[in-house]
Amino acid sequence: MASNKKYWKSVEELKDSSVVETLSKNEFVENIPTDDFLGDKETLEASSTSRRDFLKYVGFTTAAASLAACEGPVVKSIPYVVKPNDIIAGVADWYATSMADGYDFANILVKTREGRPIQIMPNKEANGTTSARVQASVLSLYDEKLRLKEPTKSGEVISWAEADKEIGQKLNSLKEASKQVVLLTGTMASPSTDKIISEFLTAYPNAKHVVYDAVSESAAADAFEKMYGRRALPNYKLQNAETIVSFGADFLGDFHGGFEKAYIDGRKPETGKMSYHIQVESNMSLSGANADKRLVAKPSDVVFSLLNLYKELTGNAVSSNTTAIDSDIKKIAKILRKSGSKGVVMTGVNDVNAQLISLAINQYLNSEILDVNNSLNIRKGSFEDVETLVSDMKSGNVGGLLAVNVDPAYTLPNADEFTEALSKVDLKVSLSVENNATTDAMEYALPAPHFLESWGDTQFSEENFGLMQPTIQPLFDTRQVQDTLLKWSGRSTTYYNFLKAFWSENVLGGASWNKALHNGYFSKAVDTATNSSFVSEVSISEVASNLRKNTKASGMELNLYTKTGLGDGKQANNPWLQEFPDPITRASWDNYLTMSIADARELGFSNPVKDNGAINGDYAKVSVNGKEVIVPVMIQPGQAKGSVGLSLGFGKTFGLKDEMKVGVNAYPLYKGGNNIQYNVSIEKVSGTHKFACTQVQKTIAGRHDILKVTSLKDYKNVDPKDHHHGWNKPAYVSYDHKEVEANTIDLWDEHNREVGHHFNLSIDLTSCTGCGACVVACHAENNVPVVGKNEVRVGRDMHWLRIDRYYSSEVETREEAKELGLSRGATYEALETEAENPEVTFQPMMCQHCNHAPCETVCPVAATSHGRQGQNQMAYNRCVGTRYCANNCPYRVRRFNWFNYANNNEFDFNMNNEYGKMVLNPDVVVRSRGVMEKCSMCIQMTQATILKAKKEGRKVNVDEFETACSSACTTGAMVFGDVNNKEDKVAVLAEDKRAYNVLDYLQTKPNVIYQVKVRNTNEA
């Protein structure tokens, strides 16, 4: 019964805390800090400045300011000398290209204005998907603080020619001495670069290529190699899956292959079929949050249950341990057996043996979902090779180290050893986009262009080729790594010519280069026969016993993970990503130790909520393998007892702006590149940490019908409007002492909305994975300012679009527990049990563009008004900042500019420097202090679409209207369009039986429609 379900956002709410109660009543938790500038009474009285003086000053400054304002500045207009043909000032150009920075790989479209990339969108034609990081990478291009600007030698500027000469000489002398030279790169997934590297290795037989991924997938690649003879990652055709069982593999959050589209394609309730997704994990991950069934188990139990599943399925006796979820595993085995080849098992445990077991299970199932032919090339790193490299360096066997876009001095668990061993290397060269700790430790620093300034090619999976093309003139004196390597190998060709020749020879097979470049991708069927050849029969019993031996179950276990925002930390200097709230914890600007409620109580940790809505945390000292870090603790519902989680990618300091030096570096704990560490000890240490967490700030104030969730079975069989069991019941209100349907009464008059366009945005809660790509896309499109950690902490975040995360459980409040006759102790227990493993629902929330908007009626200056096309318009220049509108908005989506966030040294983010400002969208104004802002439903985009149609003298095409969030959404959860055009997708969705409006009983008649979330919970 969906209707009984109660939703809550934070653990604090479960405790029925009075703070939460207060917070729910205040839109603006923080008052205007009058005390700050008025000071205390005594100083005020002692001051020699009288009230009259003060008024004089005010009068003078006002007069002076208005006088100064009478004269505008002289604006220069500087045209091109020779205008490029394809650039028209004011008209955006789009380029199809690919992103490959060693961690994120994506087929993308880049929007440029006057030669500056300002936005990244998925290349949907190429089945491309984007994550928050891919979206935000356009800002990293303009990172003038972190990027290398010119070649240097020991910190002194040097010309490229000199650098080439000196390094060439050293390379040759090392070749003569037959001393090892190591080329250390990240995963490039670029066939032409592979060719260039192999040529380099031929030119220097003493050279060796080592691939290093900061966040390792070594084990999965090794296991795949053992089974199939190729070093790659398995691919999954999740759209065809019936049952997906994941053992700690966060395939949605980690974004290794952009699986969310395929995953959601297999979960469309209107087709009547949805895959059944079971997630066995210790940390609450994005995949776990989306799962139909989530089993909580500490990391060692995850491994054992994987073994148990193998045992249960195949009947082969392998050694394992019993776990608390054995009975569930038995059920899973049954379901998997039933699904047969439509079932798939995957694991995120970075242990070759665990990966082999999961491949073996898939083989046993004869799984069609596991795609061996079209395997992924995006993690080629070998952690073992890197460890060998460090020990070789230490023993003085390495004569030269050429590091390409890697930062081992920060990301290696033994980074200090690496830095120390560098002194024994003769030739130290860093070819890097950014000036990181590694570059700093090297002798030569040779700047490489950002991927948006580069030529290149990609082969993410065997069949998916992509091209990379420059979308901007190089900002700094950079040279592509490929050009450098070609030069050092003695080749005179440029990389561009090499690339073109390489493609026509090896990839295109006669197809047009220009067309491939225009499309940005090229698909090519692979020869199945050679690729699927199964190489070796691995002895599973041996693998299983090894796995059991490696799994040293202990009292407390650590599961390292990467966050949706920062990933491996490559883009740690990107303010958009720092401010991006974690989809699960809703905390920004931090990493922390996630801990279960039970463990927290036992160890004495808590997350008190301050009266301004901010959350505090205690510090814990985490010790593993002799390494210690001190991190704040965040209590995480759904975290397995006996386990803690900590994200990598934070605590980077070298070259970063002070504001970005947040969090704790967890890489020292990442021993052996293994995401699971056993024998962890945790000790509470003194101090209070201040989190910037938005989870309590916008409470739902008891309005539990914000979310509507149902099961697939009910969706198919129960009438949605059924008075008792309906899962999409209309709201009822009391009118004239009678219960009537809410939409029959209204405060406002109806308007005719049939004329022209009428925009609606439909958000399918079933398809929303909470990935947050839309949040960053909105930032980029609408010049949403970054406000910094302290401001977010007091609830002044400026996100126009946020993704609310709700936990849900059957029993919630004390009152209800009383009704159920539970004792006080039992109540608390019941609440806690629920919090052990709550269901998670994501709900993107932005201005609902109510046709009967409460904000519009209270604005004293009519700064917010309603457009005929359904958009609630905000005239910033008219707003005087009374904030009445925000107070009257039931959705809490209006944002107030407490400060000037642009050109303000107090907010030293991208809008405070010349480079960062290049990312601003010239079609949207940058708001100033004291005005309200909010989602505009991308009115600049809808207007541009209309104008395009008008200019071409045609109707607007079906589904031509888009907003930034809807175009960034790859799963199709967000659909935007014109409901007056009956052929538009959104017009159909608006009438769907799943469609509902949030808080429909208020009769605000929003233009944002939500589609009831359907979970496939009945299958089990």
Added chain:
Amino acid sequence: MKSVTLHSRLTSVLLKSLTLLLFFAFSASTYSQDVDEARQKEGRKLFKSLCASCHKLDKKLVGPALGGVEDRRENSWLKSWIKNNAEFQKVNADAAEAAQYSATAMNAFPQLTDENIDNILYYTTVGDIKKAAAPGPGETTTQVLEKSGAPDWLIYFLAAAIVVAFLMIASLLKQVSELKGNKKSGVDSNLRRDLQELWVGVKENTFLKVLGTILVLLIGAYVVFGTMFKVGVDQGYQPIQPIAFSHKIHAGENKIDCQYCHSSAKHSKHSGIPSVNVCMNCHKGISEVAEGTEIQWNGQTYGKEQLDQEIAKVYKAAGWDPDELAYTGEEKPVKWIRIHNLPDFAYYNHSQHVTVAGVKCQKCHGPVEEMDEMYQYSPLTMGWCIDCHRETNVDLKGNEYYEKIHDQLAKKYGVDKVTISQLGGLECGKCHY
């Protein structure tokens, strides 16, 4: 700051006309040569249409300067060369050598008769006839005075009316006091005493006090509001541009289409300041202005000498060497000063108005084809935008986009024509985002 460059149109125009006047007073007719005008005219016409793209009279262009070419070559030689120089080169060694002048070969002109060629050659000998100054003095000054603003005049008038009213009331008061029996002031009483009496009279009369206060408040309000509403309104803004570019010569006299240079206007929100390569499309061949060309620039008259220097500035920006007739690659963008500045929060799109609505450029930018020096013609205030959007009917015909909307709106408002505001053109969000 803008104030430095923003100068009053009135004074500048007056100054300009003064200089004009002086110029005309001293200018005398210079034309007295004995020339067969018909032949010269015919030759000039042919020269301009066929030869001018590569030749000039006094300067080398693609080909050599042709002024006085008859002194250098024989008439028959020239005729053979002009008619078909390629054939002529085969038979004449001298011609073959002459062909080495440029890598670009000259076209053949078999269509020209001997008479035509003679006319052309006649023109190359006599050159352009210097024209006498045509317009009489005073012609240009008439327009100027009309331009002085109405508000100033109104203020003076009001002030005068108030003074007169006060004087009238004062004399009335005086008479009243006399009638009341007060001693009539003698002939010896001075003006000062009169005024004092007047002041006392006004001070003691409540009605006058109220009236006076109201008047003062009204005038004050008028002045304050008038000033405040002009803040940020730069109508008439005419900054000094880095190059004395005359729209009058280009768009007016030479009738170059606005969108030839401002080509973005039909595609983009910006009309686009033309890049220097667009200037070079024509100015590659036009390195100097015609004899006698004059423009009014920054209160001065620019003659041929100055204007040729202005063209040289274009060459410098484009990196064009007019002697070598080649690009040097040393480019230097021109830093124009933007005249029409909309605030950041107002969105305006040229293509919407130019391409969709078909609005003439002059509607907002004024008679640009008559302006030597460009200035902001319209106030560019919101009220100005709104007025137009209220009054203008949208041409809904022939654009498929509007078909359905037109039907719906026509039904809704019961009218055949629809204004922009009825289409939603007054909504805040249409221009502010």
